[in-house]
Amino acid sequence: MEAGKNRSLFNGKPIKVLLAKPGIDGHDRGILVLAKAFRDAGMEVIYVGLLPTPEEVVDTAVNEDVDVIALSLLNGAHMTVFRKVADLLKNRKINDIAVVGGGTIPDTDKPKLEAIGISGNYGPGTPISTIVDHITQRAAEMRKLKAMEE
Amino acid sequence: MEKNDSYWSDRYRKLKDQNHRQNSEFDAWSKKTLDPWNQKTGYQEKEFTNSSNIPVKEVYNSKDIPEDTEKNLLGMPGEYPFTRGIYPNMYRGRLWTMRMFSGFGTPEDTNERLKYLIRHGESGLSIAFDMPTLYGFDCNNPRSDGEIGKCGVNVSSLKDMEVIFDGIDLSKVSTSMTINAPAAILTAMYIAIGKKQGVPLDQLAGTVQADILKEYIAQKEWIYPPEAHLRLIRDMMVYCTENTPKWNYISISGYHIREAGSSAVQELAFTLADGFYYVDMGIKAGLDVDEFAPRLSFFFNSSINFFEEIAKLRAARRIWAKVLREKYGARKDRTLLLRFHTQTSGYSLTWQQPLNNIIRTTIEAMAAVLGGTQSLHTNSYDEAWALPSEEAVKIALRTQQIIAEETGVVDTADPLGGSYYVEWLTNKMEEEAFRYFDQIERMGGILEAVKAGYIQKEIAATSYRRQIRLEEGKEIMVGVNKHAEEGEQPINILRISEEAQKNQLKRLSETKKSRNEQEVRKTLEELEAAMRKEDVNTMPFILKAVEAYATLEEISNVGRKVFGSWKEPVIV
């Protein structure tokens, strides 16, 4: 992961990502690989383990003040469950935490997810560097928003 | 596996000695012929290793395997240690079972599908369940929203099972249910339906997966802490041994371990270690090893590294036979036979250039057959991105039929037996498996190793290593990181209609309205009392609760109350 080394920093402040599989899905091969890959790209990765509820995901994201929530689901429930996460953030008026999705997401669902602010939506086989780059970019947008608030 | 038992380390040491061989012929050839050739013509600069990270030499010869290989390590087919196959005539006697696994949508859809299969001569039914059912949630739990009927059929109470088996005579079929954490509850439901139909219990035939150890290791579909599930499995083993002799209560699965990212050796070692644990458990529960061990069956993965898979399956048979005889004192040959189902690797398939998947599946199916499988499921080429189409399912089935009917690989048993490379690799797989058995024993047994997250960490490390190798181009997936083409991502998932979800909810609320609440409460209280006493068999109490139409979640909640729930160890 030479390429990713240390690029996930903004002035020495690592990108903070919450990685989660909300919903009932225990297939964690992919998410564990991503967790390690994000760490090796210099990010601080919060992993909450399996079966968190959307509420838990959002609570954790707030407590940990993450830049990005990265969601993954392989059980086909993304439209229901990802939307719940997006709705919770919206209800709490949180606009400085980005949501990025991944998993078995049909092309036809992608615009619908984009419309509620969930970007990326990468499928199996996507190179890790593509995902790292996307998260870095979204995190940069969030850091700008946060800096304005301060 | 028992603690403080030097059997594993003794055997590991012996295997290491056996496989550590001088090979002066190879060295001489390498110097005289190979090196000058390499220098003259050049060679590929890459690591030649397999999924198990075992380096592979340029060539193998007789010096790479022990002189007594044939006599001590192979035997003949149908003879100890069964390396060459469990039956003397292998596929000449009977081809493997071509089992295609299905089951999606609502109980009504599943019932229709099962009846269709029966009309077309199938007698082996196979049912997959959706995520809420696998985790012991009813369809009306908020967590089930969006998941009902997605990856299989939803069962919230006996009512749903009644719909699934409506008009199907349980004395005429055998049913395989892919269910783990709530296996005892689904078994109880099946028994309850059998009783309603008036089928004698000893005629109920089928299988539940019920291999909970691999859930903690790989598939991560659990409800309670491991000890609680193991206790419930023990209860089911004892109950079924006594009451339903045709019900195979456990299918020890390496498939999921492999799909979770393990290597072939890890799949082999962890699956067999799980198997030995269940043997220990049966013995501890007072069962005779020759009585119950023959009802344990296995489920392996067949992935793309051809010879590695064949060696793995041959090694598995030998290890099981030897350990059952040497360590567990099994007396009957039947007990020593490792019978297994194989499925080709879902992970090896790609959504890019999907027709390539037919080739991959063919090679993997061939490895399973050359490895001596008893039954086989071949994946459909579109499975990486969709619910398999009928066309794709048919091609997958035809793949097996072509191997069976046209290629001639079935004409003789273990056609690769005696190949220097295959025998060396089989020995090596065995040795590496014992290295793990030894380590697991040192950690206090498989259960402790799983609870500490050791096994899961080993698998995660392998899967990360593979991912990095793919990204770096050191490992190739054609169409993905080499020979790639631009193309749309055709992912397509099963969409369950709102209507279907509503029907499930409606049936559940009707069931709850029409049942005798007092009876439900009483059976659940009795179940709780039984669960609290370690030496009481819970199975009859689960059956009573099921028959009173207590729901899957209500029954599971009794366990949640008594045993607590489980969170995995930190393995990242």
Place this chain on the structure above:
Amino acid sequence: MDELIRGILKGDRRSVSRAISIVENEQVSYNAKKIVKEIFQYTGRAHIVGITGPPGIGKSTMIGNLSAMLSEKGRNVSVVAIDASSPFSGGSLLGNRIRMQESLTRHGVFMRSLANRGLKGGLSRSIWDTVKILDASGSDIIIVETVGAGQADLDVVNLADTVIMVLGPGLGDEIQAIKAGIMEIGTLFVINKMDLPGAFIAQKDIEETLAMSLKKDWNPPVVGVNSLTREGYEELIKEIDRHGEYAKGNSDLTFRKFRTELEITIDEELRSRFHQEIRSFLADSEKIKALMEKKTDPYSAAENLINNIA
């Protein structure tokens, strides 16, 4: 900024977590210091409990249970968990939540993971400040978990009122090693996994060792717990409270704590004050060449720099 500080004092989750990010990311910056300056007078109410011990001993599960039971008693609990960063990428995987998530959610406990970013004492200042923010936000009890090795442990010992050392059965050699040194720092010892063989012996072993090194006015109790059944937890909470009372009434301890904090703050402030000069001094290759050519020695070069700044 004022809004942020008002938010902290009201106990608003987002303000608290944002403020922690600031003290974590921008140590000794204007903003970080402003937060602490403003809230300092509202701190000092919370009981700070450090929890340390070898990895895999069940600290996270224990914290989950403790925070659940303390919440049930009406206390406002916060948790801070410290984990190590990768020395290679600087990234980290913070998984401590997994084993406590259920309790955290059920009782709405605030929990924050802090990465021990590298070795240069980066953590010290931000733990002190994080705990202050949580204190000012209305926490009754703040539990600080560490990985059980290195600098972070010492930081926790310094800042916590009560330090719980968690041990388990089957740690024979480790316990021997621990006896040598770390035994000193525990104000309370917990033997986890009392259901396993060897736990009782471990408990006796530690009690004996402690008896040999009797402290003056506080003899560390040894409590056995079973995290599955929650056996022993009531006693543990009682002992935590008892030590909290003891620590509160002990002005020597309080004095030492503030002295340590001041010392750390001065160190940090000095380092950051001269950070720029040191960086540019080191960036001057002539200065290094002078050393290589033995024209000067490291001490003289350093003295030269400091004298020039001052």
